[in-house]
Amino acid sequence: xxxxxxxxxxxxxxxxxxxxxxxxxxxxxxxxxxxxxxxxxxxxxxxxxxxxxxxxxxxxxxxxxxxxxxxxxxxxxxxxxxxxxxxxxxxxxxxxxxxxxxxxxxxxxxxxxxxxxxxxxxxxxxxxxxxxxxxxxxxxxxxxxxxxxxxxxxxxxxxxxxxxxxxxxxxxxxxxxxxx
Amino acid sequence: xxxxxxxxxxxxxxxxxxxxxxxxxxxxxxxxxxxxxxxxxxxxxxxxxxxxxxxxxxxxxxxxxxxxxxxxxxxxxxxxxxxxxxxxxxxxxxxxxxxxxxxxxxxxxxxxxxxx
Numbered sequence: 001x002x003x004x005x006x007x008x009x010x011x012x013x014x015x016x017x018x019x020x021x022x023x024x025x026x027x028x029x030x031x032x033x034x035x036x037x038x039x040x041x042x043x044x045x046x047x048x049x050x051x052x053x054x055x056x057x058x059x060x061x062x063x064x065x066x067x068x069x070x071x072x073x074x075x076x077x078x079x080x081x082x083x084x085x086x087x088x089x090x091x092x093x094x095x096x097x098x099x100x101x102x103x104x105x106x107x108x109x110x111x112x113x114x115x116x117x118x119x120x121x122x123x124x125x126x127x128x129x130x131x132x133x134x135x136x137x138x139x140x141x142x143x144x145x146x147x148x149x150x151x152x153x154x155x156x157x158x159x160x161x162x163x164x165x166x167x168x169x170x171x172x173x174x175x176x177x178x179x180x
Numbered sequence: 181x182x183x184x185x186x187x188x189x190x191x192x193x194x195x196x197x198x199x200x201x202x203x204x205x206x207x208x209x210x211x212x213x214x215x216x217x218x219x220x221x222x223x224x225x226x227x228x229x230x231x232x233x234x235x236x237x238x239x240x241x242x243x244x245x246x247x248x249x250x251x252x253x254x255x256x257x258x259x260x261x262x263x264x265x266x267x268x269x270x271x272x273x274x275x276x277x278x279x280x281x282x283x284x285x286x287x288x289x290x291x292x293x294x295x296x
Contacts, residue, residue: 022211030204048214055218108188117194136195
């Protein structure tokens with residue numbers, strides 16, 4: 001189905017056509033939000049808010065990105081502002097610690113470390129978790145990741161590198177039995 | 181992949197596990213409830229706009245009438261007095277009332293047609 005035609009129809013007043021987008025992208029958007037907001041009820045509410053906000057601003061959808069990317073960006077912002085209201089604090093790591101890229105690469109490639117990494121991922125900030133998921137799980141192109149998260153496209157790779165380093169440092173500190 | 185993190189097998193596996201564990205399946209009536217909320221919100225916005233329009237129109241009308249009365253009250257009263265004493269002047273009030281009634285009826289009919 002041609003989504004741009006559907007959007008034109010919605011703008012013409014055929015509002016029921018919006019249901020197609022909810023049906024098609026609801027689960028995917030919900031997964032994105034659930035990674036940030038662990039409470040499923042809250043996540044569901046936020047997805048609904050995102051789709052309502054999307055509907056109210058559908059006139060501003062210019063087609064520069066796909067509808068899926070556009071609505072994901074709205075949902076991401078809804079989730080982030082929800083988390084800001086909750087004032088949750090996350091683990092901070094001194095990222096100035098000198099580490100070579102080779103050391104990080106070794107840990108990230110070692111399948112025996114997957115479980116440790118999974119626990120370390122849990123301690124990342126939500127925006128960092130989302131970046132990892134969009135890149136490694138959804139296999140999204142850098143420009144779409146940048147669009148959804150609001151990061152400059154050139155900075156996505158840098159951010160990913162910093163997150164990998166942070167994960168490495170979390171694992172190392174755990175290995176050494178130090179308190180983070 | 182657009183950069184060199186293709187070899188991050190462990191990280192990829194960890195991200196997959198973490199994501200799968202948090203995967204959400206929306207209830208089957210999610211689209212329906214969302215559309216219902218959208219519709220309710222649209223109605224609320226329309227009602228709010230209508231109330232805002234009525235309030236601003238009323239404010240403008242009352243403002244205009246107040247200004248008119250404040251500036252030309254004496255002239256209006258003297259004219260009405262003249263009209264009520266003079267048959268020739270009073271005669272023009274009847275066609276004016278007929279005209280206004282005609283426009284009021286026309287307005288009602290057209291409104292019904294447009295909305296229907």
